[in-house]
Amino acid sequence: MYRNQINRLRKTFSEAYDNDDVIKAILTGERILKLYNTNKGSDTLFFSDDAYNLACAYSKEGRFSKAAALFKKSADIVEKIHGKNLDYSRIITNLAVELGYMGKIDEAIDYFKDVCKIRENIIPEGHTEYIDSLSNLGSAFYNAEDYENALKYHKKALSLRVRKDLDYIDNLNMIGYDYEGKNDLENACEYFISALDLLKKVKGGRSDEYLKNAYYLAFIYEKAKNYMEAKNYYEQSVELIKVFAGETHPYYAEALNKLANTLLHLGNQNKALTLRIKALNIIKNIVGENHLYYASSLKNIADIYFQKNDFTRAKKMYRESIEIKKKILGENSEEYIRDSAMLAKTYINTSDYETAESILCSLSEKSKKNKDLYISILIDLAFIYVKMSDTTKLYSIYKEFERTEPGLSFDELLDNIREFAASMNISAEELEKAYSSSKETNEVIKENADDNCNGEENKNLFSGMNNYGEMENMSLFSDMDNYGKAGDMKLSDDIDVQEE
Secondary structure (H helix, E strand, O other), X not given: OHHHHHHHHHHHHHHHHHOOOHHHHHHHHHHHHHHHHHOOOOOOHHHHHHHHHHHHHHHHOOOHHHHHHHHHHHHHHHHHHHOOOHHHHHHHHHHHHHHHHOOXXXXXXXXXXXXXXXXXXXXXXXXXXXXXXXXXXHHXXXXXXXXXXXXXXXXXXXXXXXXXXXXXXXXXXXXXXXHHHOOOHHHHHHHHHHHHHHHHHHHOOOOHHHHHHHHHHHHHHHHXXXXXXXXXXXXXXXXXXXXXXXXXXHHHHHHHHHHHHHHHHOOOHHHHHHHHHHHHHHHHHHHOOOOHHHHHHHHHHHHHHHHOOOHHHHHHHHHHHHHHHHHHHOOOOHHHHHHHHHHHHHHHHOOOHHHHHHHHHHOHHHHOOOHHHHHHHHHHHHHHHHHOOOHHHHHHHHHHHHHHOOOOOHHHHHHHHHHHHHXXXXXXXXXXXXXXXXXXXXXXXHHHHHHHHOOOOOOOOOOOOOOOOOOOOOOOOHHHHOOOOOOOOOOOHHHOOOOO
């Protein structure tokens, strides 16, 4: 009698699951298992099937620990009755996936290894399920950041694939990700290019899959500092996004910004500026002006004006960005501090040292939690004091450097100032003239240090930014940037609801 009830509930479960009514499916599945328990049927293969189906529903809901427990119950019953057969391997494949979602990577790897051993002994080496088990194990090792073993199993899987289809392409990409994990970008590019070339043959050069692969390949070339190749693939991506999503879509704005960044590295500031302004207008229409994405876009444009020595426009853009970030993030946020420090640099470049000093000093205490940020502003302040011939304040900067970076000599401080000056397009001759040679200034400061500072260190020092010239690439739409990571382990085909 209870079997009839279960069969009716199974139909309800299947309909709810297929219609994405996961809550109803879970409640129905729990009722089914309760009927088994009440009627002492919880050690049967029927129970195993229904526990498996309920696990799928919990996984769909994102409740991975519940799913894992049910997959384990289902697997234990199958193992007890039939041993470690093919059905058992399918169930523990999904159990391993859930453990991966839970961050239990080592346990997931052990189960994936077991799956490989089982299938190796049961089915032919070239069978899809065996190949998938190798691929899953490789992806688990990738998640564990064990890239050597990831490569081992992904390459073995690839060697067994006969058909050069989408699965073959995915496998090529996985190997590319493994090499990227090893920071072997040359080999990573080789596999990503092979995947893209094959994808063009299989799906054409204007498919969604081709776009995603081209976009990621551009990112890898950019990471490898091969900006010309990055530019080529970003240009392809921009055109394809225009076709698929239109020129008002956020993906299009993001791609324009990526392309602009590569153009900056290639020295094409004017074209990069045009693209960034175009992206800014799209972003403004999407999120409005009171948004971090808009503020960061302003800052990126300001950076280009700064590089072009157009400090009037740079100041305007930095101020707008700062005001938005102040409202949203507050004055203690790192983004606010960095943008404010860049604003100070525009005043340094226009010789308004007092305004620059005022801005940097206002950032002092806020920046100390970020050592690199704090030190970079000490360099900025030291440069200002050299230009102002203020040996007292310059010595206080040296003492703060000595406290923050023990062992730093005064000459090393002056070397840091020279590097900063070079980044600001200030000639060595002008810098030497400003402090009448580093050796002379060094001696003057050392001789007068105790009198000038009375043995006290200046504690009110200053944060800032030494990242001039590095364009931000804020990613509001992370699915574009994170496309196709190898860590997305493939579920077994058997995750669909099973019927008796």
